[in-house]
Amino acid sequence: MLFRSHQKAGFKLAIIEEKSFKKTYNIKPHSYNIETSKMRFLTCSDDKVVITDLGNHRLIYVDLKNKQMKVTGYYGHNFGHFNRPTGVMFDDKENLLVSDSVNDRLVVFNKKLEMIKVCIYSIFNIPL
Numbered sequence: 001m002l003f004r005s006h007q008k009a010g011f012k013l014a015i016i017e018e019k020s021f022k023k024t025y026n027i028k029p030h031s032y033n034i035e036t037s038k039m040r041f042l043t044c045s046d047d048k049v050v051i052t053d054l055g056n057h058r059l060i061y062v063d064l065k066n067k068q069m070k071v072t073g074y075y076g077h078n079f080g081h082f083n084r085p086t087g088v089m090f091d092d093k094e095n096l097l098v099s100d101s102v103n104d105r106l107v108v109f110n111k112k113l114e115m116i117k118v119c120i121y122s123i124f125n126i127p128l
Helices: none
Strands: 002-007 011-018 023-027 041-046 050-053 060-064 068-072 085-090 095-098 107-108 115-120
Touching: 041 085, 050 085, 060 085
Parallel strands: none
Antiparallel strands: 002 011, 011 023, 041 050, 050 060, 060 068, 085 095, 095 107, 107 115
């Protein structure tokens, strides 16, 4: 699978190519800022692809089977917020784990992309 993003006609496009399948998704969510967008990390599981956007503090979730897209998150420090989401992966139960880098925490989402847990990193290795 190949993922690439680029600007076209004033908005960002994500192009996901898999063998003979090629689909273009418009990923311009409400209040999307093309100048600050920094899509850097990607993971996939079956027909699902998740991309982190560090600059806009969001996750982009694409369901290739249903041809649907969801965008979640915005800048902040509270539950439901991100500050530069980086690493992203699925676990064996298809939960999504996202490293919220500047907030020093790991955020866990369920299959429906609902935030279910936040694990905060303590500098002193003491659970908070």
